[in-house]
Amino acid sequence: MTETLDIIIVGAGPIGLACGIAAQNAGLSYLILEKGxxxxxxxxxxxxxxxxSTADRLEIGGLPFPSIHPKPNRSEALEYYRRVAxxxxxxINLFEExxxxxxxGELYRVQTNKGTYQAYHVIIAVGFYDIPNLLNVPGEELPKVRHYYFDPHYYYRQKVLVVGANNSSADVALETWRKGAEVTMVIREADLGRxxxxTKPDLQNRIAEGSIKAYFNAKLTAIRETEADILTPEGALTIDNDYVMAMTGYQPNFNFLRKIGVDLSPDFKRYPFYNSETMETNLKNIFLAGVICGGMDTHVWFIENSRVHADQIITTIMARRTALV
Structure with a gap:
């Protein structure tokens, strides 16, 4: 701990980077800390x-996002944000949690796995991709159950059960099926979701032709080494199964927010308290930015509509500094 910074930013996602750029443009000292x-x-x-979204809606810091596709892909985004940094x-300190x-007093001490820092302000710009929403069914702890998905090739000639009805589930079902998996979907609702x-018409057609089997108004009830149990409107079923892809979404680190003292709503949504104009929490000079603001409602905030949080926060900080002069 060698100096007192104006701002510590927790999280080096696109919104954390945007906050760093805004702080830098305002002449404020800052450090971005990222656990990965x-x-x-x-x-x-x-x-x-x-x-x-199109590339222009993912841009930060006034730097153009060139893409050869109508909508950019993961590798293009990684390249773009490296170039921005x-x-x-x-x-930025990476791999520092x-x-x-x-x-x-008027400062905050930020403890990490590598050291301690001091700052007058803290911006929490972490995401929600680290903690999956669990199925809470017997057998979920088995290695065959995956809450994350990367490459479809791995599931060639495997019996894959996909749980969920939104974007991630659709992508997993279609990609693994096209790479030779036998795919079954378990969907809690009566229809496909967001x-x-x-992608949606493609999945609907694969289900209609029987290439992908889908059970609607159904739920997974148990998982075993080589099979899984499903409860459908027609009754209980047991199917042969190699992998369960639980694409049931993710949630912010609520324990971290509670630990530092940020108030959360008492309902299931667990919305963190913040002022929508300043993005300040119930803790003076601690701000939220990005998807963390939505609590369990993870389909509210995205890169596209939360880039503005950076300017809101820095404008607030600068206005307060001016008022003190």
């Missing part, structure tokens, strides 16, 4: 993932 690699959540997306000479944030408009 740069844009760690994007790195862990499936290999062939394509964004729903280098072009802006952003001050924040374990605690405590008040020290799926990219160019």
């Amino acid at each position: 690699c740069l844009v760690n959540s994007l790195y862990n997306y499936p290999l062939n993932m394509t964004f729903f 280098d072009a802006k000479h952003l001050n 924040v374990s605690g944030i405590t008040s020290a 799926i990219k408009y160019w």
Whole structure:
């Protein structure tokens, strides 16, 4: 701990980077701390993932995002955000996990696995991709159960059960089927959910022709080494199974927010408290930015609509500094 910074930013995703750029443009000292690699959540997306948005809506810091596709893919995004970090000479410590944030008078002490830092302000810009929503069924602890998906080749000639009805489930089902897997989907609702408009008809057609088997209004009830149990409107079924792909979504690290003292709503959504104009939490000079603001409602905030949080926060900080002069 060698200096007191104006801002510590927790998370080096696109919004954390945007906050760093905004701080830098305002002449504020800052450090971005990231527990994994740069844009760690994007790195862990499936290999062939394509964004729903066009490249211009993923841009930060005024730097153009060139893409040869109408909608950029994962590898293009990783390249773009690396270029942003280098072009802006952003001050980032990677693979340094924040374990605690405590008040020290007008300052905050930020403890990591590598050291301790002091700052007047803290911006929490972490995502929600690290903690999967569990199925809570017997056998979920088996190695065959996957909450993350990367490459379809691995599942060639395997019996794959996909749980879920949204984008991730659709991508897993279609990609693994096209690479030779026998795919069954278990869908809690009566129909498919939020799926990219160019993917949904494809999946609907594969289900209609019987290439992919789908059980609607159904749920997975148990998992064993070579089979799985499903409850459908017609009754219970047991199917042969090699892998269960539980594409049931993810959630923010609520325990971390509670630990540092951020208030959460008492309902299932667990919305963190913040002022929508300043992005300040119930803790003075601790701010939220990006998808973390949505609590369990992870389909509210994206890169596209939360880039503005960076400017809101830095504008607030600068206005307060001006008022003190």
